[in-house]
Amino acid sequence: MTPTALIEVDHLKTYFDTRSGTVRAVDDVSWKLEKGESLGLAGESGCGKTTTALSIIRLLPKNGRVIGGHIQYAGKDLATLKESDLRKIRWKHIAIVFQGAMNALNPVKRVSWQIAEAITIHDVVASDEAETRVDELLELVGINPKRKDDYPHEFSGGMRQRVMIAMALACRPKIIIADEPVTALDVMIQAQILELLQRLREELDLSMILISHDLSVIAETCDKVAIMYGGKIAEYGPAEEVFLEPQHPYTQGLIRSFPDIYGPRDLPPWIPGQPPNLLEPPAGCRFHPRCPQAFADCQVRDPPLFETGKDHVAACLLRAPHT
């Protein structure tokens, strides 16, 4: 453990109780985020990306609970912190840019009010002070402060996402969790929003956790990347290394399934099958039923994370050191 790590997730387990059993949405996940760094969480739908992130500030649905592991942040373990103490961490230290900006804004409240809400919850400020802060924030994300008294439906999709970002920045947090921040936007706007996030990160010295199923978005913005599969980390390492020299067959499959603009116009290869049912995950490596390189051992042995380079690990028996 390096002392510089801003937040360190250690063997985190988050389970959901459902009528048909316990869903192991996040099962033994570890990663860390350094100050100023951005980490990408990637993977298919339902592999535990969002659950991992929401576990950090314990914003899980009623049936979800963190059952194991630690989340070290500023000398505290967020996994066991009291709810009332955690409330002070939320937004003030760790803020979220939510998925789907339309629903994340209250349709009957003015934008300025919504941004100011978080400020007034956490800081005792005069209302005109909050007003000035709202103006600053809107300016920061590239929205004319004159429009602060508009309603969300008067904004375009991209602007709403900007408002969401302004909102996340309201209490000057240290970490921002961006949950699919560009998913419902068209490509031009995506580029603008990603650029904005990058710029803000540098200007405000933020650390960021970016959740996306879109590898290109992560490749564009993140220093580190964690590829998740079936509630576990499949591969974790510096983004460049992971994308150029993927070590896990799942990562390799994901990257191969991107069409190459210079290559022949064929359908890119895909990964057959479906993500595992997390009610009863397959024994051994969770990826083995879909893995083209699986061998007998994969069906019984759950691979730990093997080191394949500096700060680069992959959960695959193929990467096991030969002893």
Add this chain to the structure above:
Amino acid sequence: MAFPSGSLGYWLRRRLGMSEVRREKFVLAMKRLNEILDAVIHHRMGGIGLGILSFFVTLAIIAPFLPIPAPQYSFTDGQGRYLATVDPSWEHPFGTDQNGRDILSRVIWGSRISLVVGLMASVIAAVLGTLVGLISGYWGGWRDEVLMRVNDILLSLPWLALLIVLAQILGGTLSLNVIILTIGLTSWNFTARVVRAQVLSVRERVFVERAKASGASSLSILRKHIFPNVFPLVFANTILTVAVAILSESTLAFLGKVDITNLSWGVVLEDAFGSSAAINGHWAWIIMPGLALVFVILGFSLLGYALDEILNPKLRER
């Protein structure tokens, strides 16, 4: 924004001593109110409803200043006999009742009690219904279970029978306050159901999660995020409840269960019924209070539907 001196806004500001921010909020709220009023007037149904209601409300307010006889005054002939059940004439446009009282005057004065009972009872119903709906929708669980079962019981009880029994217990007739209270207490179920359904949908929206993430407490989420989203519904619903409440009061009065000194349209109708007005051909006696009732109820219904359409962001065309 500065108000010109002498304007209503200036007066209000001086009067209330509002701070800069509060004043701005006030101005925004007024603007919004103006917008809504504008939309109602331009909405065909809403405009008609508002017109009808304005007419009746104005009549109710200016009743004491109208050149009509007092509603309790009995006209007599030279021998001291009541000028009972005379046909409509210039002197008595709707005729007179069994005690020689002017029916036009009674209908106009009757609108006061009818409207007051309707409005007060629906305010009680709205407050109760909203509280119940918010609590059972937001927290769910056993609270929801208990409140909704109470709701079911109230829904399945024949409220009219309930009121009649209540009247019997309270000495045969109900006073004005008791009428308002009982109608209010028995008509919140619909509002509660509607609010609950809306809360169930709103509380799952991402902005509620966002508010939670930013550290807001349940109470403040309920007050600042969920209530504003269900308020239009409550408002439109309350207006619709007024119509039902007025009808309830009239029904009770017609059945002779209210204190007749609280002159309402139902009381006028009961008199007409008691004197067999229909058989004796005194049409105006029945039709006039009846029409008044129908129009006021129509007015509230039209206004209610129009407001529902205007205030509901999903139905609003932009």
